[in-house]
Structure formats: C-alpha cells, structure tokens
Amino acid sequence: MTKTNRRALLGGLAAGLMALTALSGAAYAQSVTLSYLIPSGADGVAVAEELVKAFEAKNPDIKIEIETRPGGSEGDNLVKTRLATGSMADIFRYNSGSLFQAINPAQFLVDLSNEPWEADIQPSFKQVVTAPDGTIRGAPMGAAMGGGIYYNKKIYEELGLSVPKTWDEFMANNEKIKAAGKVPVIQTYGDTWTSQLFVLADYYNVAAKDQSFANRYTAGEAKFATDPNALRGFEKLQAAHDAGFFNEDFGAAKYDDGIRMVANGDGAHYPMLTFATTAIAQTVPDKLADVGFFAQPGDDATLNGLTVWMPDGIYIPQTTANLDAAKKFVAFVASVEGCEAQTRAGGASGPYLVNGCTLPADIPPAVSDMLPYFAEGGQNGPALEFLSPIKGPALEQITVEVGSGIRPAADGAALYDEDVRKQAQQLGLPGW
Incomplete structure (x- = not known):
C-alpha cells in the first residue's frame, strides 16, 4: 500500500470516527431524563414503576426517575412549596378536586386542554382538574374509587354476619366481632390522613338527605356542626371509638399495617378508599380473595x-425544562396502554x-363488590371535595382527636367549620 493510499485510508477512518462521534453526540443531546414525583406507599410506587417501564420501552430516548413524597398535609405542603419555589419535578401525581384548586393550577400548571388524548377522557374527570379559567390542567392517574369499609370475608363467614345497610347494623356486627375476641374496626392514625374516612365516606348519606348541602356549604350557609346530617360522620367516628372497637395500637399503626390486618383477619373492618385494593394485591396477594368492600x-x-x-391527576408544572417529553408521558398514562400498565402493577381497583x-x-372481590353501586340503578355520588372547592387542611388532625377520644364529635365538627372558613377566605369565595 502506498503512502498516499494509507493517508487516504487513515483520513477516511478519521472522518468516519468524527461522523460517528457527531451522531453519538446528537443522540446523547436528544436523550431526556424526567423526574416524576408521587406519594409514597407500596401501591403507588408499584404502579409508577410499571408505567415508567412500559413508557421507556416505547420511548428509549426518555428516562424517568421516580421521587416519593409523604401523604396527607405534609405532602400537600411539600407540593405547594415546590411549586412556589420552582423546584417541582417534571411531572407529578396529586389530588384532583378541591386540593387541586388549592395549588393555584392556572398559575403553576401547564394547560393540557388541547392535547389530542383529552377526547378520550370522561367529562366527569375533566371537571375536577379544570382551573378557574376553564382550562384543563391534568390527566387521570388511577381508577375511580369508592370510600367505604373493607371487611374480612372469612370473619363474616365464621360469625354468620351480613353486609350492613345501616349504621345500626354495622355497629351490631362490631359488637359480635368484639364478643368473639377479634378487632372490629382497624384505625391507623400513624398516617393521620387515614383518620378522615368515617367523615368523608359518609357524604353520600348527607347528600341523600339533602342534595343542596354542597352548594350551601360552598356559599357559607351550611356547617358541619349545625347540620344534623353532616355531623353524623363525626358522631360515627366517636361512637366507634367509645365502643372500644379499635385495635390497641390505632394511634401508631400506619396505612400499610391496616391493609395487612384486614387481609390477614387481624381486624374485621378497615374504613378506606378502594385504591387500597392495589396495595393488598401487592403486599398480601394470597389474601386478596378474603377482602370484601361495602359503602x-x-x-x-x-x-x-x-x-x-375521582382518581388523582397527573400534572406538569410550568417550570419543566422538558415539556415535550413530559407531555408524552402524560399522554401515555391517559391511554389504554397506560391503563393496562396500571392493572398489571397490582390489579384493578375500580x-x-x-x-x-x-x-x-x-x-x-373488593372491586366486584363496588361495581353494583355504578351499575344501572346503582347508587353513588361524588365526595364533597369534588362538589365544592373547600376542604379544610386540618381535618385529619381533628379526626385523629375525635377518633382518639380527645375531642367530642360536636366540638370536632365546630373546629372543622372554623378550618373551612379560613380555607374559603383564602380562596376568596363569596359569603365567607
């Protein structure tokens, strides 16, 4: 080979290497890493991991790193702080309804109204992620949920109990369960947000007696302490405590303890939202068939x-530096493939x-038990926080006190009314 040929060959190799380097650099430049903030908890993490796995398989140029945050008021404050300081993740999961309104969506969240996938989102969800300016700011993350009571089917079979349709029947079941030496009602105040269920899940019963309550409540005309129907939720929480129906460690036990207890038969009832079905499937899958659910x-x-x-929403903060990639992930979550990934992660919860x-x-069973309430002729209605923008942030602390015997129901309701007043004034609502 002549020197000229060698120089030509070497020159060609060098040019090829430079071109390859340039292409690699371009590919590297196109690679994006997104951060995704979600509430902690085994069920939420498992769903997020499966969604990310399926999405990344379709979009190898986009990587997603999952971050977790606390639940309850601590998590609410963290979300608000990160939005206000411009330090929010590229995508985040958070409540829809009143808590969505409380994070100033028009100011902090990307407008998703004109995204093509919006055509496949049911209107009932769109209204709970719509900002005051009429724009849609989120997509559904998860299934619709019921608020009610999980129960251990084996305990019910052993004691010959029937699913109660009235509170008196429920309390009679609890008496029989207690007499049999078992824990009638599981409470988990180590995670304070779980203490709210007896109050919040009672709203269908409030609205069944007075369909005008939500509008009057928003207008500052109806109060929990003075409306007998609304007060009942606080009274039910106090009654269950005063009857000695709770597990001994109710003040320290956490949500994960609660789902294990009801699945394993260490307690008969656990008031909770039905998203916990996914957590049961993840943590005690062999006992999933032993858990039922009723309103x-x-x-x-x-x-x-x-x-x-309504399910949580998935949102994009306006501070993201990766808007196109973030929109791709939200579109995937709001697709049939996204639903399938969520189901694979822990089964269907609704x-x-x-x-x-x-x-x-x-x-x-806990899901099939819920479906008749949605069937034709079934009875269901939205929780108050989806009918009114007002939900006082201190409710979980107040219900811990009522459920621990520290504060009577009437005083707890009155204190919550004051908490609600402050929230309504912060939102600038008329009549407050």
Whole structure:
C-alpha cells in the first residue's frame, strides 16, 4: 500500500470516527431524563414503576426517575412549596378536586386542554382538574374509587354476619366481632390522613338527605356542626371509638399495617378508599380473595349508596425544562396502554375514566363488590371535595382527636367549620 493510499485510508477512518462521534453526540443531546414525583406507599410506587417501564420501552430516548413524597398535609405542603419555589419535578401525581384548586393550577400548571388524548377522557374527570379559567390542567392517574369499609370475608363467614345497610347494623356486627375476641374496626392514625374516612365516606348519606348541602356549604350557609346530617360522620367516628372497637395500637399503626390486618383477619373492618385494593394485591396477594368492600352505611337502608372519589391527576408544572417529553408521558398514562400498565402493577381497583380502558375478568372481590353501586340503578355520588372547592387542611388532625377520644364529635365538627372558613377566605369565595 502506498503512502498516499494509507493517508487516504487513515483520513477516511478519521472522518468516519468524527461522523460517528457527531451522531453519538446528537443522540446523547436528544436523550431526556424526567423526574416524576408521587406519594409514597407500596401501591403507588408499584404502579409508577410499571408505567415508567412500559413508557421507556416505547420511548428509549426518555428516562424517568421516580421521587416519593409523604401523604396527607405534609405532602400537600411539600407540593405547594415546590411549586412556589420552582423546584417541582417534571411531572407529578396529586389530588384532583378541591386540593387541586388549592395549588393555584392556572398559575403553576401547564394547560393540557388541547392535547389530542383529552377526547378520550370522561367529562366527569375533566371537571375536577379544570382551573378557574376553564382550562384543563391534568390527566387521570388511577381508577375511580369508592370510600367505604373493607371487611374480612372469612370473619363474616365464621360469625354468620351480613353486609350492613345501616349504621345500626354495622355497629351490631362490631359488637359480635368484639364478643368473639377479634378487632372490629382497624384505625391507623400513624398516617393521620387515614383518620378522615368515617367523615368523608359518609357524604353520600348527607347528600341523600339533602342534595343542596354542597352548594350551601360552598356559599357559607351550611356547617358541619349545625347540620344534623353532616355531623353524623363525626358522631360515627366517636361512637366507634367509645365502643372500644379499635385495635390497641390505632394511634401508631400506619396505612400499610391496616391493609395487612384486614387481609390477614387481624381486624374485621378497615374504613378506606378502594385504591387500597392495589396495595393488598401487592403486599398480601394470597389474601386478596378474603377482602370484601361495602359503602359506609347511613341511617336508612333504602338510601344506601357509595361515596365516590375521582382518581388523582397527573400534572406538569410550568417550570419543566422538558415539556415535550413530559407531555408524552402524560399522554401515555391517559391511554389504554397506560391503563393496562396500571392493572398489571397490582390489579384493578375500580373503573378507569379513559375511554377504551376495561377491567379484567378476574377482578378481586373488593372491586366486584363496588361495581353494583355504578351499575344501572346503582347508587353513588361524588365526595364533597369534588362538589365544592373547600376542604379544610386540618381535618385529619381533628379526626385523629375525635377518633382518639380527645375531642367530642360536636366540638370536632365546630373546629372543622372554623378550618373551612379560613380555607374559603383564602380562596376568596363569596359569603365567607
């Protein structure tokens, strides 16, 4: 080979290497890493991991790093702080409804109104992630949920109990369970947010007696302490405590303890939202068939029905530096493939609000128990926080006090009314 040929060959190799380096650099430049903030908890983490895995398989140029945050008021404050300081993750999961309104969505969140996937989102969800200016700022993350009471089916079979349709029947069941030496009602105040269920899940019973309550409440005309129907939730929480129905460690036990206890039969009832079905499937899958679910009973069997929670939303803060990639991930979550990934992660916990998403045939009993409330002729209605922008942030601390015997129901309701007044004034609502 002549020197000229060698120089030509070497020159060609050098040029090729430079071109390859340039292409690699371009590919590297196109690679994006997104941060995704979610509430902590085994169920939420498992769903997030499966969504990320499925999304990354379709989008190898986009990587997603999952961050976790506390639940309850601590998590609410963290979300607000990170939004206000411009330090929010590229995508985050958070409540829809009143707590969504409390984070100033028009100021902090990206407008998703014109995204193509919005056509497949059910209107009932769109209204709970719509900012005051009429723009849609989120997509559904998870299934619609019921608020009510998980129960251990084996305990019910052993003691010959029937699913109660009234509060008196529920309390009678608890007496029989206690007499048998078992824990009637599981409470987990180590995670304070779980203490709210007896109050919040009672809203269907409030609305069944007075459909005007939500509007009057928002206008500052109806109060928990002075409305007998609304006060009942606080009274039920106090009654269950005063009867000695709670587990001994109710003040320290946490949510993860609660789902294990009801699944394993260490307690008969656990008031909770039905998203916990996913957590049961993750933590005690062999006991999933032993857990059923029913709506929180009211005082009239003919008005028995389910209080329904819309799923969380998934949002993009306006501070993201990776808007196109973040929108791709949100679009994936709001698709049939996104629903399927969520179901794979822990089974179905309720109906999805994305058109085309279906539930598998082998859904667990706690989910099938919920579906009749959604069937034609079934009875269900939204939780108060989806009908009113007002939800006082101190409710979980107040219900811990009522549920611990520290504060009577009437005083707790009155204190919550004051908490609600402050929240309404912060939102600038008329009548407050």
